[in-house]
Amino acid sequence: MYRPRRVLKANELVGVLMVKHYRDAQTKRPHSWLTMAPNPLVEICYAAGISTGYPEHYGCVCAARHVSSKYCEVAESVYTPDICSYIKNMFGYMMSPGESPPLGGLPTPDVLMVTPNACVEYFKWWDTLRVRLGKPMIVIDIPQVVETVDVEYYLDYVMAEVESAISETQQLLGVRVDEEKLVETVRLSDELTAYWHAILELEKAVPAPVGFNDLNNLLFLVTAMPGTPEAVKVAKKAYEEMKQRVDEGRGVVEEEKHRLLFFNIPPWYALGLMNYLEDRGAVVVLSDYVYHVWATIRLDPSKPIESLARKALSVKRADELLKVLLRDVKEYRVDGVIIHSNRSCRVLSMGLLDIARALHEAYGIPVLNLEMDHVDERVFSQAEVLSRVEGFLEMLG
Numbered sequence: 538m539y540r541p542r543r544v545l546k547a548n549e550l551v552g553v554l555m556v557k558h559y560r561d562a563q564t565k566r567p568h569s570w571l572t573m574a575p576n577p578l579v580e581i582c583y584a585a586g587i588s589t590g591y592p593e594h595y596g597c598v599c600a601a602r603h604v605s606s607k608y609c610e611v612a613e614s615v616y617t618p619d620i621c622s623y624i625k626n627m628f629g630y631m632m633s634p635g636e637s638p639p640l641g642g643l644p645t646p647d648v649l650m651v652t653p654n655a656c657v658e659y660f661k662w663w664d665t666l667r668v669r670l671g672k673p674m675i676v677i678d679i680p681q682v683v684e685t686v687d688v689e690y691y692l693d694y695v696m697a698e699v700e701s702a703i704s705e706t707q708q709l710l711g712v713r714v715d716e717e718k719l720v721e722t723v724r725l726s727d728e729l730t731a732y733w734h735a736i737l738e739l740e741k742a743v744p745a746p747v748g749f750n751d752l753n754n755l756l757f758l759v760t761a762m763p764g765t766p767e768a769v770k771v772a773k774k775a776y777e778e779m780k781q782r783v784d785e786g787r788g789v790v791e792e793e794k795h796r797l798l799f800f801n802i803p804p805w806y807a808l809g810l811m812n813y814l815e816d817r818g819a820v821v822v823l824s825d826y827v828y829h830v831w832a833t834i835r836l837d838p839s840k841p842i843e844s845l846a847r848k849a850l851s852v853k854r855a856d857e858l859l860k861v862l863l864r865d866v867k868e869y870r871v872d873g874v875i876i877h878s879n880r881s882c883r884v885l886s887m888g889l890l891d892i893a894r895a896l897h898e899a900y901g902i903p904v905l906n907l908e909m910d911h912v913d914e915r916v917f918s919q920a921e922v923l924s925r926v927e928g929f930l931e932m933l934g
């Protein structure tokens with residue numbers, strides 16, 4: 538049965554910000570490309586007036602515009618098909634000059650800023666970008682917190698890394714990272730984080746005020762624009778709109794039947810899948826990717842360097858993720874799990890089946906495993922996915 542979906546007005550504002558963000562990337566110098574996983578260099582860029590660009594986000598944009606598969610194919614003429622499709626999308630885009638790219642494209646940066654803390658493919662990818670573009674690269678080395686060791690153990694080291702990255706940025710680009718400006722940027726980043734946490738908290742309401750596509754759209758604020766007043770303004774509007782829905786008992790769909798947990802990055806070219814679920818009263822209210830990767834910790838503006846170091850160290854280990862999800866599944870009243878076995882992101886796919894099995898054993902929640910890719914739609918069969926989803930929903934009742 539088709540259920541009308543409520544549109545979140547704040548999403549339009551996110552769209553406007555996104556267009557402006559790409560326009561700034563194309564017009565404002567200096568310009569930096571950055572890795573997206575909790576990267577403290579983002580706030581440093583905004584404090585120094587450096588425009589930012591994110592090859593990973595550009596992968597989402599290209600997938601949503603259905604050009605990423607073509608870019609992946611182009612990249613495969615040079616690079617192995619077995620790497621992440623964000624990487625292939627970016628190289629394919631760079632190898633396709635003269636075309637009219639989505640959102641006007643990402644112009645060549647003046648510098649590359651990398652934190653290889655969350656993904657094993659980052660370092661090789663960004664080093665190859667460095668060689669191809671002939672641009673300098675600033676790296677903040679962040680140890681993988683893989684053992685049950687307190688984050689404090691790594692803190693001094695990472696703080697020194699952040700400080701040295703600030704000096705390098707100033708020297709390489711001739712900019713100044715003013716202390717007062719950095720404090721204000723960290724304060725804005727923390728204010729955004731506070732709204733983000735409040736937004737995710739509201740999603741516990743039954744019915745859920747927004748759907749998964751809304752959350753993925755809002756995610757742009759915390760991944761690409763932390764430390765900017767514009768992001769805080771839009772997050773505040775989104776929060777107020779959602780709060781009003783919760784207070785009035787109105788959900789994203791009229792009649793919520795099921796509350797789902799979605800594992801891994803969504804297939805950006807097939808976000809209609811979430812609409813398909815919502816049309817049937819099944820709302821994704823929880824996600825490891827949206828809830829537990831970015832903006833997971835509050836920042837203290839009175840200690841900007843320490844806060845940025847803690848942000849860099851905030852990537853969760855698999856055992857921590859399982860612990861929080863065991864709690865979240867209850868609090869968000871999840872009754873079904875969809876796993877996206879992501880063909881080209883092994884980093885986020887590793888251990889997912891084990892986590893889903895643990896959730897199933899703890900709460901008896903049914904699990905659907907879908908083989909897809911986050912960017913490359915050549916491996917996506919809509920008919921097959923929808924038929925499996927339909928069977929899953931019937932099982933949920």
Ligand code: SF4
Pocket residue numbers: 593621622623624655656657658659802881882883884885911
């Ligand atoms: S492999 Fe996964 S974590 Fe790494 S860049 Fe690709 S999508 Fe991101």
